[in-house]
Amino acid sequence: MTQFNHNKGWRKEKSSNSLNEVFASIHIPKDGNFNKKLLAYLGPGLLVAVGYMDPGNWATDIAGGAQFGYALLSVVLLSNIFAIILQHLSVKLGVVAERDLAQACKDHFHPVVNFILWIFCEIAIAACDLAEVIGSAIALNLLFGIPLSIGVVITIIDVFIILFLQSRGFRYIESIVGGLIFVIFMAFFYEILLSRPDIFPLLEGLIPHKEIITNPSMLYIAVGILGATVMPHNLYLHSSIVQTRNYPRTIEGKKEALKFASIDSSLSLMLAFLINASILIIAAATFHTTGYKDVADINDAYKLLTPLLGTTLASIFFGIALLAAGQNSTLTGTLAGQIVMEGFLDIKLKPWIRRLITRTIAIIPALIISIMYGERGTADLLVFSQVILSMQLSFAVVPLVMFTNSKSKMGEFANKMWLKILAIFISIIIISLNLYLLKETFF
Template sequence: MHAKSPPSADVMTAGQPPGGWRAERGEPSLSEVFGSVRVAAGASFWRKLVAFLGPGYLVAVGYMDPGNWATSLAGGSRYGYALLSVALMSNVMAILLQALCARLGVGAGRDLAQACRDAYPRWVAWPLWLFAEIAIAATDLAEIIGTAIGLNLLFGVPLAIGVLLTAADVFLILALQALGFRWVEALVVALLAVIAACFSIQIAMAHPDWGGVLRGFVPTPALVADRDMLYLALGILGATVMPHNLYLHSGLVQTRAYEADDAGRRQAIRLSTIDSTIALCFALTINASILILAAATFHSTGRYDVAELDRAHAFLAPLLGSSLAPTLFGIALICCGLNSTVTATLAGQVVMEGFIAIKLAPWLRRLVTRSIAIVPAALVTIWSGDKGAGQLLILSQVILSLQLPFAIVPLVWITASRAKMGRFVAPRWLTAATAVIAALIIALNIKLVVDFAVG
């Protein structure tokens, strides 16, 4: 099978109007895997689609990380199936936003970090970089705590020790990247399959009220009127539409060696969008399963305050009548933590290289990012134990939600600019829809802050 060579940076930016960017595009982020996945030029549509499948699943991992578990468990145990509507709306938002990311990465040949660096003056770009790093640290914090809790539940490893052990996952990432990027994608998909199997068995044991499940997908005014429900809804939103995923996806689509002419790039945008849409629909089933499990087991039995992962693990066996359920829960949790580790590492690399053009060795970048998150995680777990860790998980997701506008607004603005995107400018309907999403998220964040400020 004949495969074309990866498109060069010059070819990838061919056709862009001069003066659309403040600076020329430099070396691509993730340069070690740029254009490394071959796409046969004469292959059928379906064979090309198979070649493009992968980045969407790495993005989908961020929509079902351990922080998502904590918010979904809290929402399901307290409000039953009512917050399923938030999971659904968040997923629709994510599909539209990730479609913009694919368009930016392929159409402009830049990831979102590079686009911000080349579109804005430094006094704007540098704060955006800082906010992106805060979002990645919050993501890493959730992964550290989630993985540590999983190790504690399955093997009895103390939380503080588990937090420190998570620093060793850097070697897993390095080993996989040395084998090739397809191996990274294969690991992610395999772990996702394990997670799906674990939750399928638990849902079958829980016997949820399927009528209540269907009604839960219909939004209720209480989502805005109830401050506590809004807090959890924003947590679910922050755990679903994650800032670092917008940077990550716009970089990952460039791992494919697609045809560099206009027709090839249009097809690459289409295939990348299909890939992310399929993967995010899969992520919705996992997110909904967590919330349904919490509603069917905890809310239905009067346990309205289950937010800690270890408490959920302890309650599952007596409520479902099987010792297998908590084991499956722990296995899925560790798989989520490992998967999220992969995506946070790559996202951190894209953000740092894209914004400030600093290249660090992957192991060094990973250890720096991990250290920023390990310190607060270790202090909280030592000081307040399991309960504090669970509260920190939910707080990390709300922090992510508050960071969202600083990634979404530049993404929508840049992809709507014909001067920057040329013939690949986003359709007006997509720009309008994502602009509404950005406005909604900003409005909800302002309401949350005001509500808590006034007590």
């Protein structure tokens, strides 16, 4: 077995392992068959997939389906392909360099640049948390009639749920997330059966159309879908949690880990694609075809599903899926926050303090807006949180592509030429589309 020097090409040795309390804590069978090994690696991909189906995605998918039918399905598919490639690069950085993206940035960039990157990243995590707070509060309001402001405060409880899960071990977190994703999937499977979409227009929607570029309002929503799909904090998260597996830290061991972790990531993100596509398909089949083309937020969708599909279960399942999505995203947001703070600053806070800080930052604007402006205000805040995430995305994608392209940092694991070109191409598209989204939003 050839040992791989994960410090080669980096300026200094890392001060500690990423998420040290769970580093290499999950056993990988040395002599197991393919299925046993894959089962041991399954988990981190599900945690990452959660970020691709959080409440922030729902608004853009609903608006896209209601306004333009199935036409933007191709954008959801393209976004998912981008996500699969970027998360593969994130896995590669974590497995090969044994650094998460925050630790890698800290090693490579000037302290001033790192401080700026950390601030941007914290803003993005707070924005993501804001989307989860609002999503959960809206779900509680729709399902149980709890006022939005009280629902926002109730979301603090998840701090203690996460603490309990973390104390039980990392597999518990992965199992809970997997269970909640299953709830979301089954809820939307039921909704698809009820809405009975047209199969041929649906399949046609998976092929990109010129109109997506030429129609400004369609392009705006398309960019929103892309911005809401690829999550910056997921790139930090995945590069860390992939290291929870106790694989041999040799060239052969890393090759095997990279193979299985990439399968886990790709399968999980295809599941996220099915859920995101389902939201758009339901909106297209239910709202677009019945003339409700101006439905653009979660509240309107929830209220219209019952009369249009003829059963109250349609709205109830929609609300349950939203609550599960909101709660799921808080789990991964907490971990990402811990990884970013420890990686950039070498500051180790107790998880409950870290969680409380992030949640407080998200709760204050959500509480003020929900009290002053109610439903409409929280819907606008949800969209605004996605714009903030879009702004941060480039600052995570560019360093990730730089590091994994580097032969000196990654050795024989550096991206092959075709992957280098593809990664740079995706980076340029993401930066260009996000600049366009910002221009349209603010000007």
